[in-house]
Amino acid sequence: MKITSPAFADKQMIPQKYTCDGENINPPLQISNIPTEAQSLALIVDDPDAPSGDWVHWLVWNINPKTQSVAENEIPEKAIQGINDFNKQNYGGPCPPSGIHRYQFKIYVLDTILNLPSSLRKKDLEKAMENHILDKAILIGLYKRI
Secondary structure, eight states, X not given: OEEEOXXXXXXXXXXXXXXTXXXXXXXXXXXXXXXXXXXEEEEEEEETTOTTSOEEEEEEEEEOTTOOEEOTTXXXXXXXXXXXXXXXXXXXXXXXXXXXXXXXXXXXXESSOOOOOTTOOHHHHHHHHTTOEEEEEEEEEEEOOO
């Protein structure tokens, strides 16, 4: 399985448009080679370089496993968004206080559909996904504030 973006290559800079210095909208994503036994997909976007530790920018689950792309500034139809570390239920773009940070766009293939409330945070989502992950892929984008 693979996750890519037409907006930036793996380990390359994320365009300003998708950050707090721009429009603060999610970049387009493409997902390929999804296992046929997938029941749903989950997406976690986080920053492991944040001063306070891992900072969550976006949580989305129950993405239809036939989904091959996530459009710019959209969530997949019928998917559920959780609460990010900005205490919002949406995509929060890169906004590092200093230096270059890595942003991990992690896609998980699950063997189940998760019956979870949208008030969930990352640790609860990861716990619910335990023992249900069939495959995982990651795209890393970089960003430094202007």
